[in-house]
Amino acid sequence: xxxxxxxxxxxxxxxxxxxxxxxxxxxxxxxxxxxxxxxxxxxxxxxxxxxxxxxxxxxxxxxxxxxxxxxxxxxxxxxxxxxxxxxxxxxxxxxxxxxxxxxxxxxxxxxxxxxxxxxxxxxxxxxxxxxxxxxxxxxxxxxxxx
Amino acid sequence: xxxxxxxxxxxxxxxxxxxxxxxxxxxxxxxxxxxxxxxxxxxxxxxxxxxxxxxxxxxxxxxxxxxxxxxxxxxxxxxxxxxxxxxxxxxxxxxxxxxxxxxxxxxxxxxxxxxxxxxxxxxxxxxxxxxxxxxxxxxxxxxxxxxxxxxxxxxxxxxxxxxxxxxxxxxxxxxxxxxxxxxxxxxxxxxxxxxxxxxxxxxxxxxxxxxxxxxxxxxxxxxxxxxxxxxxxxxxxxxxxxxxxxxxxxxxxxxxxxxxxxxxxxxxxxxxxxxxxxxxxxxxxxxxxxxxxxxxxxxxxxxxxxxxxxxxxxxxxxxxxxxxxxxxxxxxxxxxxxxxxxxxxxxxxxxxxxxxxxxxxxxxxxxxxxxxxxxxxxxxxxxxxxxxxxxxxxxx
Numbered sequence: 001x002x003x004x005x006x007x008x009x010x011x012x013x014x015x016x017x018x019x020x021x022x023x024x025x026x027x028x029x030x031x032x033x034x035x036x037x038x039x040x041x042x043x044x045x046x047x048x049x050x051x052x053x054x055x056x057x058x059x060x061x062x063x064x065x066x067x068x069x070x071x072x073x074x075x076x077x078x079x080x081x082x083x084x085x086x087x088x089x090x091x092x093x094x095x096x097x098x099x100x101x102x103x104x105x106x107x108x109x110x111x112x113x114x115x116x117x118x119x120x121x122x123x124x125x126x127x128x129x130x131x132x133x134x135x136x137x138x139x140x141x142x143x144x145x146x
Numbered sequence: 147x148x149x150x151x152x153x154x155x156x157x158x159x160x161x162x163x164x165x166x167x168x169x170x171x172x173x174x175x176x177x178x179x180x181x182x183x184x185x186x187x188x189x190x191x192x193x194x195x196x197x198x199x200x201x202x203x204x205x206x207x208x209x210x211x212x213x214x215x216x217x218x219x220x221x222x223x224x225x226x227x228x229x230x231x232x233x234x235x236x237x238x239x240x241x242x243x244x245x246x247x248x249x250x251x252x253x254x255x256x257x258x259x260x261x262x263x264x265x266x267x268x269x270x271x272x273x274x275x276x277x278x279x280x281x282x283x284x285x286x287x288x289x290x291x292x293x294x295x296x297x298x299x300x301x302x303x304x305x306x307x308x309x310x311x312x313x314x315x316x317x318x319x320x321x322x323x324x325x326x327x328x329x330x331x332x333x334x335x336x337x338x339x340x341x342x343x344x345x346x347x348x349x350x351x352x353x354x355x356x357x358x359x360x361x362x363x364x365x366x367x368x369x370x371x372x373x374x375x376x377x378x379x380x381x382x383x384x385x386x387x388x389x390x391x392x393x394x395x396x397x398x399x400x401x402x403x404x405x406x407x408x409x410x411x412x413x414x415x416x417x418x419x420x421x422x423x424x425x426x427x428x429x430x431x432x433x434x435x436x437x438x439x440x441x442x443x444x445x446x447x448x449x450x451x452x453x454x455x456x457x458x459x460x461x462x463x464x465x466x467x468x469x470x471x472x473x474x475x476x477x478x479x480x481x482x483x484x485x486x487x488x489x490x491x492x493x494x495x496x497x498x499x500x501x502x503x504x505x506x507x508x509x510x511x512x513x514x515x516x517x518x519x520x521x522x523x524x525x526x527x528x529x530x531x532x533x534x535x536x537x538x539x540x541x542x
Contacts, residue, residue, distance in 0.1 A: 008282065008283050009273060030410075031409050032393075032405075032406055032408075032409045032410065033406045033408065033409075034405075034406070035402075035403045036276075036279075043405070044392055044409070045392050046410065064294075064298065064397070065295070065297045065301070066294070066297055066346075067293030067294050067296075067297055067345045067347075067348075068293070068345060068346045069285055069286075069290055070342065070344055070346070071287075071344060073264065073285035073286070074263065074264050074266035074281065074287070075266065075281070076271075076278060076281050076282040077281050077282060077284075077285035090284060090286060090294070092294050092397055097408065098408050099395075099406055099407040099408040100403055100405070100407070100408070101397050101403060101404040102402065102403040103401075103403065104284065105284060105285075112346045117297065117301035117302075118301070128283070138283060
């Protein structure tokens, strides 16, 4: 039986390889954008509070900083303790039009040696982990032009 | 400006991995602070405990837990939690009670018993909790954030891993002189460079450990001090516990993203700098008046960031200040004379209290081999998860 594809968090991203986007919300009164999405009340202290509606974030941004995780993170990060730990890179990306920095894992195979601050990256669909029933999906950052 | 409060006593339980409960560490520190103040526990009108989230229910009501351990005597009780700033919030609460006339003399206690390995979120499936989400979705441990900040400094200011290593070398040398520190050995730059990478570009010896420890202070009104203590006590002149201002544009633990700065312009000084500025304004002094500083070196690179946020040097010049030797013993503004978190490891609710213990001993001229001659004004600074931070200014 095929696994069900389920986002690791509902409502944070949508789309396939061609149209994948992170999803935030925007306040109808002050136009502030929030990610992770704010669905109850605008957090701008100078805003009386408008309607918060879903808004896709820019696909591309520039590396604000990056690092990696050389040791196995603790639960609730899901790993297979039977397998040797494989480090992965994490990238903080600045989206120009939103002026927001969003952290994410790098796409598989991208290491810190491949990255520089200021490099252009794009958001792509990724898999966080799989169990017998479910493929847990997430977002990854990947350098453009690779 | 507000009135001063007096520091009558300071006490600590040595930091380490002792394998016992946080209550014992806190009680030992409390008794040491009371003995230092020359006061009986039954003289204390109020106790403020800094909570730990690792000790079960007693940790969430730390004030009452310590009061019971010392022997119920009817004192007013308060327990506070503010992540890594919990100890400073306890100091702030005690000070507010004294300045409001609710208590003459207050005991402040914080202690922790830390698990092995990374700090991790509380158990359970909690998708509304940003601290749970950053682990579940990204595996983003605390060192991951420290690595991001360090890499950003390298790109923005030209800091090098060798600069970061020199922070450890400096702090380990000072910590080797501190009997309360967990790590009492000097460390060389070569040893830092040979330690394992944890979160690129930071290595094991760039990142503070998690420790057991306890710290306590006895604070009083100046009037109580005049009647009951030796003249000229160390005084706390300011306690800053401000929050960030929207939009928060520095990626901060445990967040997955910053606020957007596209619509609302960010404040001119970022969060950490605003913590210090608020303390300076409250005390009516500036960074040029400082004799020493205790800063929250969760990583070596973060210590350099604090130099700039405290105004010890201009933005981007933290590594230059370190290279000049200004922040070492004998320098213009020695930083982390206690040895810092590099030598202690973090015992969360005790750490900001321990910083004030060090300021107290330095300002009394009682810091032994690590004494900074003629110390008159000191600042402590720390930052924790969820928009918490603190700075305490002490004078003599």
